[in-house]
Amino acid sequence: MDEMEEELKCPVCGSFFREPLILPCSHNLCQACARNILVQTPEAESPRSRRASGSAGSDYDYLDLDKMSLYSEADSGYGSYGGFASAPTTPCQKSPNGVRVFPPAAPPPPASAASSSAAAASSACLAPVPRNACLTCPLCHRSLILDERGLRGFAKNRVLEGVIERYQQSKAAALRCQLCEKAPKEAAVMCEQCDVFYCEPCRLRCHPPRGPLAKHRLLPPAQGRVSRRLSPRKVATCTDHELENHSMYCVQCKSPVCYQCLEEGKHASHEVKALGAMWKLHKSQLSQALNGLSDRAKEAKEFLVQLRNMVQQIQENSVEFEACLVAQCDALIDALNRRKAQLLSRVNKEHEHKLKVVRDQISHCTVKLRQTTGLMEYCLEVIKENDPSGFLQISDALIRRVHLTEDQWGKGTLSPRMTTDFDLNLDNAPLLQSIHQLDFVQMKASSPVPAAPILQLEECCTHNNSATLSWKQPPLSTVQVDGYILELDDGNGGQFREVYVGKETMCTVDGLHFNSTYSARVKAFNKTGVSPYSKTLVLQTSEVDIKKLVAVAWFSFDPSTAHSDIIFSNDNLTVTCNSYDDRVVLGKTGFSKGLHYWELSIDRYDNHPDPAFGVARVDVLKDVMLGKDEKAWAMYVDNNRSWFMHNNSHTNRTEGGITKGATVGVLLDLTRRTLTFSINEDQQGPVAFENLEGIFFPAVSLNRNVQVTLHTGLPVPDFYHARGTMQ
Secondary structure: OHHHHHHHEOOOOOOEOOOEEEOOOOOEEEHHHHHHOOEEOOHHHOHHHHHHHOOOOOOOHHHOEOHHHHHHHHHHOOOOEOOEOOOEOOOOEEOOOOOEEOOOOOOOOOHHHHOOOHHHHHHHHOOOOOOOEEEEOOOOOOEEEOOOOHHHHOEEOHHHHHHHHHHHHHOOOOOEOOOOOOOOOEOOEEEOOOOEEEOHHHHHHHOOOOHHHHHOOEEOHHHHHHHHHHOOOOOOEOOOOOOOEOOEEEOOOOEEEOHHHHHHOOOOOOOEEEHHHHHHHHHHHHHHHHHHHHHHHHHHHHHHHHHHHHHHHHHHHHHHHHHHHHHHHHHHHHHHHHHHHHHHHHHHHHHHHHHHHHHHHHHHHHHHHHHHHHHHHHHHHHHOOOOHHHHHHHHHHHHHHHHHHHHHHHOOOOOOOOOOOOOOOOOOHHHHHHHHOOOOOOOOOOOOOOOOOEEOHHHOEEEOOEEEEEEEOOOOOOOOOOEEEEEEOOOOOOOOEEEEEEOOOEEEEOOOOOOOEEEEEEEEEOOOOEOOOOOOEEEEOOOOOOOOOOOOOOOOEOOOOOOOOEEEEOOOOEEEEOOOOOEEEEEOOOEOOOEEEEEEEEEEEOOOOOOEEEEEOOOOOOOOOOOOOOOEEEEEEOOOEEEEEEOOEEEEEEEOOOOOOOEEEEEEEOOOOEEEEEEOOEEOOOOOEEOOOOOEEEEEEEOOOEEEEEEOOOOOOHHHHHHHHHO
């Protein structure tokens, strides 16, 4: 019952209701508190005075009707109530229980007035109120102007009084004085006639044992509580006819009325029903309403239990999740440390290798220098001889030895075989970007899988060896799409491969085979999953015209098929190697038809290695020089000459090599089924290979001493046009 206590306290004084009055807005006030918050309205501003005088304005404009009160009337369904009308706006203050009170409570009466008698105090509450007095409900702020009846015009809430009595009797706490102004003291007596509990000081001050009060019967507090409980409850009387008890219930006004109200009052023409029948009906309705409210309260209690359990679960899950996050980050740190150790090991190997090469060269040069110095000293001693015939016998041999030794020093012997720089550039940008993008992913799907996209046939087309495709989502689809995946086959009915992943709905694919038929399809994806494929679209590329062809294919190197020692950069257009052994890398595009030409520029060339350039099958050996097996056709070249090689067969040695900055061209003519090479735009040797048939991928083999960059989409070189014209 503790939760009910707030319902039993006055919103003005904060104490239990004493003689509660029912306001037209259904809220309750103590009769004394209602009198304390009354405020007088100027006569000229009362609604009756305005109607009587007919004036359109006055000096009291600040006392116009309270708009908030009017809104409260409209919202609550209350209209006018007999002699009550809306009242002017008044200042407010805070009541003891935090409710705004309109207007401020009147100052307390002087102590001399309080000491007169309890009966006088009780009768004062019923004394006439000032004319045109205004009362504002402290809960809903609806303001009312009292009529000539004053506070007697409000019905007394006898039911609330009974509930308060039962509630107070159920409390085991000691009875308190009802007249103490601040902290009520424990009651010493209870006056049976005044129905008031007094402490000893208040009894001596307010209820002296003399005069008319000497005849009152004073009881101990406990006996007084029993006496109060056994005393018959006062019967509610009509507010308009104080001598008449309520006997009927007005359905229209929703209030009990007396017989006289029905005969001559304002309820004469209203529908009325028996008071007992309506009492039972409303009790039944209230019980039914309480059943629903009880169910909601039960659900609220269960919900609170659920919320408290959630608090505990959230705390446990937070600890578990933090531990998991720390473990994941520690695993990343461990992996980074392991990779760091591997990279440091490679740096140490590079360091040891460089030192070994330099030290070997130092040893070799030291021995060679010692031999050269010895030869020079010997030759100087021979020059000192004065025997011409003896000198001439050995001079030719000495001269040849000196020239031979000089030549030996001139063939790169005095050039360092190893640079001091470490050609190991750690590419940490992707890792740093991944660390910055490290975030939590959504664990539960918030939307369904997208629908299959629709290819827009009117916007899809081909031009030379390029294809443009456009698509869109179905018109009625509202599912969020994060991106699309476009796939094409190889032009020969083979497997599909991804050629575009992104948010755009249009894509142009270059570098396709001429005179080929491609199939294309697209699908959408979001965080939930991937949509079904669209319908497949068939595209035909243009036929090859060797005289008009300018640019053929655009492609790059393919990391997925390359040897693991190959190092990629520049969007996979530049490659080198971290091994001294030859390693193979292929281009991304395979050719089976048409004329194709690409070039490779030599970015770095140290210690005269033998890189190889050409074409190969997709399953060529990746750990040997290009051309060592039967699945590659290549030209390998050093700084002086070149050879063609296929299936480990070397042919057509040709003078002329490469240096840093040189350009090697590869021309694959699948119409004539030939492969031709060039160096610095000049054809290198004859046609290298003939009778080529099948699918060929651009290919390069190199080691760590070489770095090359791929250039594609180039015009066919002039030497090939000239040769084609002559043929």
